[in-house]
Structure formats: structure tokens, C-alpha cells
Amino acid sequence: MDFGTLDLNTTWFILIAVLFAGYAVLDGFDLGVGTLHLFVKGDNERRILLNTIGPVWDGNEVWLVTGGGALFAAFPNVYATVFSGFYLALVLLLVSLIFRAVAIEFRSKRESRLWRGVWDTSFSLGSLLSGFLLGVAFGNVAAGIPLDARGEFTGSFWTLLRPYPIMVGITSIALFTMHGSIYALLKTDGTVHEKLRHWAPKAIGVFVACYALLTVSTFVWVPHLVDRFMSRPWLFCLAIVNLLAIANVVREIRRRRDWAAFLSSCIAVIMLLAICAIGMYPNLVLSAPNPEHSLTIRNASSSQKTLSVMLTIALIGMPLVIGYTSSIYYIFRGKVKLDRASY
Amino acid sequence: MDAIELSRLQFALTAAFHYLYPPMSIGLGLLLVLIEAAWLRTGNALYHQMARFWTRVFGLIFAMGVATGIVMEFEFGTNWAAYSRFVGDVFGSALAAEGIFAFFLESGFLAVLLFGWDKVSRRVHFLSTCMVCLGAHFSAIWIVVANSWMQTPAGFHIVGEGAGARAEITDFWAMVFNPSSVDRLFHTLCGAWQAGAFLVISVSAWYLLKRKHMDFARAAIRLALPVALVASLLQLLSGHISAQGIAKNQPVKLAAFEGLYDTTSNAPLRLFGWVDEKGESVVGPAIPSLLSVLAHNDPSKPVTGLREAAPDPKDRPPVNMTFQFFHLMVAVGFGLIFISVLGLYHSRRGSLADNRWLLWLLVISVLGPHIANQAGWFAAEVGRQPWIVQGLLRTSDAVSPVLKADAVIASVFLFTAVYLLLFAVFIYLLNDKIQHGPDEADLVPTGKLAGG
Known part of the structure; x- marks a missing residue:
């Protein structure tokens, strides 16, 4: 397909942000449910909680796989630099994702308490660590990492564990836990629901505290992320929408309007990513200290031909994906009822 | 390392x-x-x-x-x-x-x-x-x-x-x-169909051996055996088509499959063997001209050897390893055809459940597709060395x-x-x-x- 004068590099920057936002909204609640899993004590209640994400977690994780594939195809230099530079962190992320995935499948297959305890722990820690490591990786890319003239990472594993990225990691956990607790409220009733009713406001409180701290830290430590907002004050509208969405989560949960709370939570996740993306543009990986080595949407991209082929693929594929994803959510609508096919 | x-x-x-x-x-x-x-x-x-x-x-x-x-x-x-x-x-x-x-x-x-x-x-x-x-x-x-x-x-x-x-x-x-896309896709899918079919066959044969869930097992094996046979026969055809493609596009790999150092007319296909990479020779029983037929559909046509296709040994894959993986795949592939024919014959005659040695063979047949799939991929990937992208990188x-x-x-x-x-x-x-x-x-x- 011919896209005329469309700026394909910017388009793909946006599309990759959309894919990662899709991942954060959808798998975000899966990871959050995982974090909450160990807090629920009874086996029946744990099964109910697990089965809120039972039919959908796998499809949700595909957003990460596809986002990664799209990043590889559209900006191969970013893929190469970040993945090889963050080697051990990403190996740990893989192991977390593996344990989380198999634990979901394995845990209910045997009756033994020890068996279930082991896989419950593996599921919960895997979810927690996945959210944390994704946040740390994202925090590093946004805050800047040392790159040489060829765009290769010159730091070490310890470079990644600076206070700001760690704070992003912790905020990610808090965000996903809040998001997951509200999702689980929608999908449960009975005693689990009552417990979640009790926990959700706490999760929201923790997130709001993390969010406030992270915002202040961003202004102090990584001011380049807010430069564009300073020069174009109308962009602060997005920040205001974000704040309103978070405030509305608090309000709707108090009024027990869980659907409205969940939608607000989705908007909050999307807005957070949008604000980060706008702050980073046109950089994909900021080089700090030497900003001239940064990987941008121009110097890190594939050819125009590939970007346009990929856009064609996305335009054909994404409507289909959204179509059948929605029908799956529709088929599995309503509160979770355990049956023989459940996890 | x-x-x-x-x-x-x-x-x-x-x-x-x-x-x-x-x-x-x-x-x-x-x-x-x-x-x-x-x-x-x-x-x-x-x-x-x-x-x-x-x-x-x-x-x-x-x-x-x-x-x-x-x-x-x-x-x-x-x-x-x-x-x-x-x-x-x-x-x-x-x-x-x-x-x-x-x-x-x-x-x-x-x-x-x-x-x-x-x-x-x-x-x-x-x-x-x-x-x-x-x-x-x-x-x-x-x-x-x-x-x-x-x-x-x-x-x-x-x-x-x-x-x-x-x-x-x-x-x-x-x-x-x-x-090579279409040939290799066909080859990969046949291997996958075999893996699925022989899994069902193996478990069903186990039930027949143990005299459990007999109706269930009979019905399943009746569905799976024809799939296994068709997939295994198609796999043979697909292997032949792939070999012709490799002869044309990746002559070094094909020569490594057979440990063929000199360009040879009426090139033989070894049943099994061992490659001496230092001495640049191969030993093992062979069927005359079959490699020429496999690669070119013509026994008299020459198959390019490693000395001609890759004169510098640094441009060759580990030949013996490639040879062994390739031959393991082919041997298991023929074995699976044999097993599915035998299984189908007895299943049609209704004599499967009484044939304990055949049932045991069917039980272990589940390993066959996995061995062949793994060996095939190792042959394909090791045979491409020292390149990660053939001829480019x-x-x-x-x-x-x-x-x-x-x-x-x-x-x-x-x-x-x-x-x-x-x-x-x-x-x-x-x-x-x-x-x-x-x-x-x-x-x-x-x-x-x-x-x-």
C-alpha cells in the first residue's frame, strides 16, 4: 500500500506505543491479579481469582510478543541495543514470564497442598517480578542510558538499578495491582469479592502515593521528559486527564461502580504511557550522558519500504485482532463460575 | 567458551x-x-x-x-x-x-x-x-x-x-x-502432523495394551492412523522436493548431508556411515545413484561435492554432525511410514488389539516424529554454518x-x-x-x- 507523504517513522512510534499500551491495559490486570494471588488464602478463592484471567491471559501476553516483534521490525537498532544491553534483566524477565505461564496451567492439576502452594508462589512472584522488571527496563529507556557512538550500551547490570528506574518498577507493580484488583472485582462475587472490596482502595492508595513520588522525581531527576510539556503547555491537558482518571478511580470505587472505576483505570494506564511517549519523542532510547548518541525514530528505524509493508500488515491485522478479542471477552463475560474446564 | x-x-x-x-x-x-x-x-x-x-x-x-x-x-x-x-x-x-x-x-x-x-x-x-x-x-x-x-x-x-x-x-x-519457503513449510507441517497423529496413536495403543477405555482408544486410533500414514508419505515426497531445492540453492549443505567431497555423477546415498573430516572421506553402505535421483531426478546427473562448493574448509559446516542428523531424520522418517502402514493394516483387519508387540511399537512411535523433527532442524541449521544468513552474514x-x-x-x-x-x-x-x-x-x- 502507498501511504503518500505520511511520516511512517512517527506513525510506527505511535503504533508501538499503542501496542505497549494495549499490553499494559490487558496483561496489566493479569499481572495485578497475580500479585494479589497469595493474599487470598483459601484454595477455592484462589481458583476463582485465577480463573478471572483464565481464558484471557494468554491472548493478553500476545500484545507483548507482538509489540516486541513490531519493535524488532520497525526499529531494529533499538531492539538490538536495549535487549543486548539489558541482558541479565531480560533473562530474569523471561524466567518470570515462564514460571508465571506454566504455574497457571499446572497449579490446579494436582490436589496436594504442597503442589498448589509451590505453583501459587511461582505464579504470584512471577507476576510481581515481570511487572517490576518491565517497569525498570522502561524507566531506564526513558531516563536515559549510556550509549557509545555506534549506539551500543556501555553500562552494566548495575547501571540499570538506579533509583529512578527502580521507582518506575515499583510504580508499575502498584499500577498493575490497582488495575488488577478492580478487574477482579468485576469478575467475582461472594467472599473473594468482599476481600477485594477491602483491598482495592488500599491498592489505589499505594499507587497514588507512588505516582506522586514518581512525578516529583521526574521533574527533579529526568527533567528532559517534561521539556516538551513546558514548551507546549496545552499538552498538560493529557496530564490533567490522567489525574482526573485516577481521581475518578477513587471516587467510583467508593460508590461501588466497578465498571466505571475499571474504565477510568484503563484510561489512567493509557494516559501514563501517552505522557511518557510524548516526553520521549523523537527519541526511542535516550543516551545519557551523550545525547547525540541517542536512538531516534530516524536513525534507528527500518527502511521506508518495511515501515509501509508493516503498516499494511497492521491495518489488515489489527481490526481482526480487535474483532475476535472483543468476542472472546463477550463470550466470557460476567462473574467467574468454576466448572470442570476451569484452571 | x-x-x-x-x-x-x-x-x-x-x-x-x-x-x-x-x-x-x-x-x-x-x-x-x-x-x-x-x-x-x-x-x-x-x-x-x-x-x-x-x-x-x-x-x-x-x-x-x-x-x-x-x-x-x-x-x-x-x-x-x-x-x-x-x-x-x-x-x-x-x-x-x-x-x-x-x-x-x-x-x-x-x-x-x-x-x-x-x-x-x-x-x-x-x-x-x-x-x-x-x-x-x-x-x-x-x-x-x-x-x-x-x-x-x-x-x-x-x-x-x-x-x-x-x-x-x-x-x-x-x-x-x-x-525455500514453500518446500520447507510443507516439510515442517508434515512433521507437525506426524507429531500430533503419533501422540494420539501412542496413547490409544497404550489403552489397548492395558485393556482400558477400549472403545475410546479404537475410535481415536482409527482417526489418527490414516493421518499418520498420509503425513508420513507426504513427508517422503516433501523431503524429495526439499532435496532438489537444496541441491540448487545450498549445494554445500546437500554435500554435507551425504559427506560428499568430490563432485560425483551417479552419486550414491548412504544408508548410514561416518565422515572423516580430516581425510575428507566417508564410509558406509550406499545405494548407487540414489543421491543423484534425489537431487536431480536423474541418476547420471552430477551432485556437487564440498571441494567444489566450498573449497575453503572454513566455509563448510561440521560435516559429520550434519551427516548424522540428516541420516537419523531420514531413517526415522522411513520407520514411521512402516509403522503407520502396519498399524493401519491391522486396524482395518480388526487384529490390532491382539497384536501386543505392534501395540508396543505404536506406543513408542510417539518418539519418532520428535526425533526426526529435532534431527531435521539440527541438520538444516548446522548444515547452513558457518553462515547465520546464507552467504551474507x-x-x-x-x-x-x-x-x-x-x-x-x-x-x-x-x-x-x-x-x-x-x-x-x-x-x-x-x-x-x-x-x-x-x-x-x-x-x-x-x-x-x-x-x-
Whole structure:
């Protein structure tokens, strides 16, 4: 397909942000449910909680796989630099994702308490660590990492564990836990629901505290992320929408309007990513200290031909994906009822 | 070992372990479609019971495939960053297409396949099963396309020089339909159908041996044996077609398959043997002219030897290793044809259940497709060495420049430990499901399924 004068590099920057936002909204609640899993004590209640994400977690994780594939195809230099530079962190992320995935499948297959305890722990820690490591990786890319003239990472594993990225990691956990607790409220009733009713406001409180701290830290430590907002004050509208969405989560949960709370939570996740993306543009990986080595949407991209082929693929594929994803959510609508096919 | 050797070891380990599961998902997916079609057509609840049982097995296999699959995608970036920079423009689009067209389809409808039994009608469930099967096949298409481009690159040009050089797409469809894509896809899918069919055959034969779930086992084996035979015969044909393509496009690899050093007319095919790489010779019983026939459909045509195709030994793969993997694959391939013919013959005559030695053979036949699939991939990938992208990029130039050997040692140990644990648990749970057998309750469909 011919896209005329469309700026394909910017388009793909946006599309990759959309894919990662899709991942954060959808798998975000899966990871959050995982974090909450160990807090629920009874086996029946744990099964109910697990089965809120039972039919959908796998499809949700595909957003990460596809986002990664799209990043590889559209900006191969970013893929190469970040993945090889963050080697051990990403190996740990893989192991977390593996344990989380198999634990979901394995845990209910045997009756033994020890068996279930082991896989419950593996599921919960895997979810927690996945959210944390994704946040740390994202925090590093946004805050800047040392790159040489060829765009290769010159730091070490310890470079990644600076206070700001760690704070992003912790905020990610808090965000996903809040998001997951509200999702689980929608999908449960009975005693689990009552417990979640009790926990959700706490999760929201923790997130709001993390969010406030992270915002202040961003202004102090990584001011380049807010430069564009300073020069174009109308962009602060997005920040205001974000704040309103978070405030509305608090309000709707108090009024027990869980659907409205969940939608607000989705908007909050999307807005957070949008604000980060706008702050980073046109950089994909900021080089700090030497900003001239940064990987941008121009110097890190594939050819125009590939970007346009990929856009064609996305335009054909994404409507289909959204179509059948929605029908799956529709088929599995309503509160979770355990049956023989459940996890 | 340095970072390159270790990264190769790790990729081989993680890819080989992953590749136990997708062939079974693809093949069992096809079997599930056939089982549910039989249920729709006959209304016989036995097929419902069969679909439920094999769906549970499918779920376990699928979870293993998902969990281990994402590792390779990451490894392209973590361990093979120079490769990723070089091929991203070409390879990345196939990988992204796999995500968009295959994985979403597969994982979305998997939800209905596994958990939708009481929520949707028979037809919708059947449709979902077809979609999961289709998605699994799509994912094979895109990943085999990407790998085939590494074997026979097409539809690209090289931009830049030295370490900054990279391949860019000039023609997307020429990239997709590069010279080996279709042949290798056909070969891969046949192997996957065999893996699915022989899994069903093996478990059913076990029940017949133990005189348990006899009706269930007989019906399943009757469905699976023809699939196994057709897939095994097609595999023979596909192997022949592939060999002709390799003779044309990758003569070094074909010569390594047979340990052929001199360009030879009436080139023989060895039944088995050993390659002396120092002395550049091969020993072993051979069928005269068969390699010439395999490669060119003509016994008198010469097959190019390694001395001509790759005069510098540095441009050759490890010949004996390639030879052994290739011959193992071929031997097992013929064995599977033999087993499926024998099985089908006795199943048609109704004498299968009394033939204990044959049942035992069928039980262990499940290993056959896995051995052949693994050996085939090793032959294909080792045979392409020293290139990671044939003729364009050497494996030794493809590794991440910033990677330290001790980091890879750590990850090799970690993946080995994790995969050993997962494999043990997988086998334990699979055995558990098989010992438990089909659920009697599944003979009575419930919910919307009861309505037909």
C-alpha cells in the first residue's frame, strides 16, 4: 500500500506505543491479579481469582510478543541495543514470564497442598517480578542510558538499578495491582469479592502515593521528559486527564461502580504511557550522558519500504485482532463460575 | 567458551526444547478438528469425550509452547544483536506478522476451545477449534518464512558497508516466497502432523495394551492412523522436493548431508556411515545413484561435492554432525511410514488389539516424529554454518558486541535448570492425564453443547 507523504517513522512510534499500551491495559490486570494471588488464602478463592484471567491471559501476553516483534521490525537498532544491553534483566524477565505461564496451567492439576502452594508462589512472584522488571527496563529507556557512538550500551547490570528506574518498577507493580484488583472485582462475587472490596482502595492508595513520588522525581531527576510539556503547555491537558482518571478511580470505587472505576483505570494506564511517549519523542532510547548518541525514530528505524509493508500488515491485522478479542471477552463475560474446564 | 559459542549453545538448547511443543500443537490441533467434525457429523458422544480428553492434553502442551516460545524472540535481541541490526528490516516483519496474524488468532480462540465448552454451541466450538488449528498453522508459516529467508535470502538488497551493513527489503513477496519457503513449510507441517497423529496413536495403543477405555482408544486410533500414514508419505515426497531445492540453492549443505567431497555423477546415498573430516572421506553402505535421483531426478546427473562448493574448509559446516542428523531424520522418517502402514493394516483387519508387540511399537512411535523433527532442524541449521544468513552474514559476526561470556554462562545454567524442571513436571502431568484417561462424565455433553 502507498501511504503518500505520511511520516511512517512517527506513525510506527505511535503504533508501538499503542501496542505497549494495549499490553499494559490487558496483561496489566493479569499481572495485578497475580500479585494479589497469595493474599487470598483459601484454595477455592484462589481458583476463582485465577480463573478471572483464565481464558484471557494468554491472548493478553500476545500484545507483548507482538509489540516486541513490531519493535524488532520497525526499529531494529533499538531492539538490538536495549535487549543486548539489558541482558541479565531480560533473562530474569523471561524466567518470570515462564514460571508465571506454566504455574497457571499446572497449579490446579494436582490436589496436594504442597503442589498448589509451590505453583501459587511461582505464579504470584512471577507476576510481581515481570511487572517490576518491565517497569525498570522502561524507566531506564526513558531516563536515559549510556550509549557509545555506534549506539551500543556501555553500562552494566548495575547501571540499570538506579533509583529512578527502580521507582518506575515499583510504580508499575502498584499500577498493575490497582488495575488488577478492580478487574477482579468485576469478575467475582461472594467472599473473594468482599476481600477485594477491602483491598482495592488500599491498592489505589499505594499507587497514588507512588505516582506522586514518581512525578516529583521526574521533574527533579529526568527533567528532559517534561521539556516538551513546558514548551507546549496545552499538552498538560493529557496530564490533567490522567489525574482526573485516577481521581475518578477513587471516587467510583467508593460508590461501588466497578465498571466505571475499571474504565477510568484503563484510561489512567493509557494516559501514563501517552505522557511518557510524548516526553520521549523523537527519541526511542535516550543516551545519557551523550545525547547525540541517542536512538531516534530516524536513525534507528527500518527502511521506508518495511515501515509501509508493516503498516499494511497492521491495518489488515489489527481490526481482526480487535474483532475476535472483543468476542472472546463477550463470550466470557460476567462473574467467574468454576466448572470442570476451569484452571 | 566465548560469548559466541555459549550463545549458540543457548539458542540451540532453548529452540530445541521449545520445538517439542509447537509441532504437537499443530498436529493435535488438526486431530481435534477431525474429532470435533466427527462429533458434529455423527452426534456420537464418544467423540465429545475424545475432544474433551485431547483438549486437556492440548492445553498442557500449548502452555509449554507459549512459555518457552517468547524466549527465542528475546534472544534475537539479547544474544544476536548484530544479527538483529542486519536482518531486522527483513526478518522483523515476518516475526511481527506472526504475532498479528497467528498468535492473536490462536490464543484468542484457545480460550473457547479450553474453557468455552458450556458457554457456546457445538458449531461455535468447532469453529473455534478450527481457528486455533489455523492460527497454529499460520505461526508455522511466518516463522518458517523467516527461517527460510536465512537459508535462501531473496527480495532484499544490502545497504551500507562493513559493520554498518544491513539487508533491506526490496520486494516483500519475493522475501516471503523465497526459494525455500514453500518446500520447507510443507516439510515442517508434515512433521507437525506426524507429531500430533503419533501422540494420539501412542496413547490409544497404550489403552489397548492395558485393556482400558477400549472403545475410546479404537475410535481415536482409527482417526489418527490414516493421518499418520498420509503425513508420513507426504513427508517422503516433501523431503524429495526439499532435496532438489537444496541441491540448487545450498549445494554445500546437500554435500554435507551425504559427506560428499568430490563432485560425483551417479552419486550414491548412504544408508548410514561416518565422515572423516580430516581425510575428507566417508564410509558406509550406499545405494548407487540414489543421491543423484534425489537431487536431480536423474541418476547420471552430477551432485556437487564440498571441494567444489566450498573449497575453503572454513566455509563448510561440521560435516559429520550434519551427516548424522540428516541420516537419523531420514531413517526415522522411513520407520514411521512402516509403522503407520502396519498399524493401519491391522486396524482395518480388526487384529490390532491382539497384536501386543505392534501395540508396543505404536506406543513408542510417539518418539519418532520428535526425533526426526529435532534431527531435521539440527541438520538444516548446522548444515547452513558457518553462515547465520546464507552467504551474507557469518554466525561469528552475528553475536551481540556488548555481551560478556559470564553473563551467558549464567543464563545457560538458568535456562537449563528451568527447562529440566519444566520438562519433568510436563511429563509427570501428561502421564497423569493419560493414566486418568477419558472422563466418563464427558459421555454426556452439558450446557449448550447438549442441544446439538
